[in-house]
Amino acid sequence: MKAPETEIQQAVDDPRLQLAIYTATRRLIDHRAGVVSDEVLPHYQDLRNEANAIKKHTIENLDYYLEQLESNVIAHGGNVVFCRTGQEAADFVLDLAKQRGVHMLVKSKSMTSEEIHFNERLEKHHLEAVETDLGEYILQLAHQRPYHIVAPALHLTRYDVADVFTKELGAENEVVIEKQTKFARGVLRQKFLQADIGVSGANFLIADSGAIVVVENEGNARLSTSAPKIHIAIAGIEKVIPRAQDLAVFLNLLGRSATGQPLTVYTSFLSGPRRATEIDGPDEFYLLLLDNGRTKLLEDPEKRQSLYCIRCGACLNHCPVYRKIGGHNYPWVYSGPIGAIITPQFHGVTEDTWLPFASSLCGACAEVCPVKIEIPKLLIKLREEVTEVQRRQGAGDLERFAFRLFAWIATHPKIYLLLASLGSLFFPIVPKIGPLKKWASQRSLPEPANQSFHQYWASRVAARRGSS
Amino acid sequence: MTAREQILGDIRRSLKRAAGEPPLVEAAPLPAPALRVPLTDRNLYADLFGKKFENLGGKFFRVRDAAAVVPAIAELLSQKSAVASNSPFLRKCGITGLPQVHAAFTDRDELKAACAAADIGITSADYALAATGTFVMLSSHNEARLVSLLPPAHIAIFPRSRLLANLDELLSILPRPADQTSSMVLITGPSRTADIEQILVRGVHGPGEIYAVIVDEE
């Protein structure tokens, strides 16, 4: 697919949207900067190196840690279900709901479930899945996908939210954010108390404990995993880390990188159903381990580092491209720099070929990534792959011819000089006509000097000679 | 082939590993856990906790002994209904004897209904982390999950001895929390959201008001 040029242009030309993206990302950038500085966190770089090393070790031995995780989940009375695809995950949940006579489930925020269109799959079979994170709930009502990995409704204003609540829930038109929040709390509270299944994602899977870790600020993930009788967690297989003690590294990085919090409000460390002596908690626990293309990402030893991502969103906030075009112009639920490197790997480099090129390679993403994924390097590698595929398909012949022609001209000085002086004459009119018109319309081009460097140098040498 | 066999098989093929092979450490060693516990005077933890806790929007009380707890929070509890956990420490502080406090729940559904109706949930945190102003709650027959979650306000009352420096110290004394409980929750501040226009709102799903009472002498 080609880049959605019209939509991108619309986003760029929409001052309200531009302001919303700019303000939100600016705030997230500043909050992060405040909690990773040398004074506040002197060992920040050590933590990043440790996080990278732990992820590298785990991914290089992924089968081992998944089996360890599995046996520990079972030891605590839970169940593990491997799912090749989103369909398999949805089918499992549908089956279970049918067996238990469940018609509605509550869900906390999970990018993995967005990735597999979980809710749509369930709703096709009349199983209602209610998003309970405030932002996700608004988006579900508005039938939109997340705009940002951690701030899903970043692009909406209080007025948009008022419209959604009025249209979808028949609520009074209310534009005070506190009241909107309270209203949503009331609606969702009933859902929490009624639902028999709660579905969550997982930020980490702990192999030595058979546990999942979920971080959040609202309390909806705690409610989804504690109030209903059945808890189902859906997580990508890459989420596993070896030891509970590794959380000292990852929790210290995740909240800081995502929202500038040393720890998010709630960090839940959950293993299996409630134990015999515990008063509350679910009776049944299922961990759905999802592949959905992840094993493909393991094939290339360099590109496999894409699986280290902890979905903090920092690379989005710091990306000049994301900040301009916004989240919905990326082809998949994962936007920004991380989306640009994983989308082509999940969907194949022949899809959305523009994506690895939609970057200025400024390196801001790699600088802030808490697990030190070499995003620009992977973008270049993917560009090579895209170009290689296109070359094999016969594309780019004109471009190659142009470069060969240039090489020939550049190695023939007389012709080069002749063309250069002609070029400086014609250059100013290039943008307005011909095939370069579009390219030039987005760029400010330099004015050609009225003297070429060759001419300047020759006159300088001549002047020296003259004066000595 | 089952999904499990296929996924593990695909992983092993890509990584060139055999089934049952132990982790390889030469190319990608696993660093030893680096738990960073600052060497601070433990006597300073309560003050540090209080400062961090109030920065998050909580209200902090510090009292001398168990007898001083009820007078300290009497005003908070007046005209309110509360649910207390089964923690022996709350009994010792005289919380469970108060007329407006419901306690001694053993049935999940009854507990859930009571928590959903109460104004305040009262617990005794198992640990607290000074560096971040965090409560650590381990689910057990003493502490249910929903007491600190469903009511709009949460009070945690605990002796000073339960204060730890930070997350790293917690993980050094509890290296495998799952051995003890199905649920360990770290609570750092009141429930909050910034999902609409990045404006901070407290109390979206969990308690919007939180209180800590640290008791100096056990």
Ligand code: SF4
């Ligand atoms: S790639 Fe790095 S910075 Fe981007 S979301 Fe993932 S962990 Fe965060």
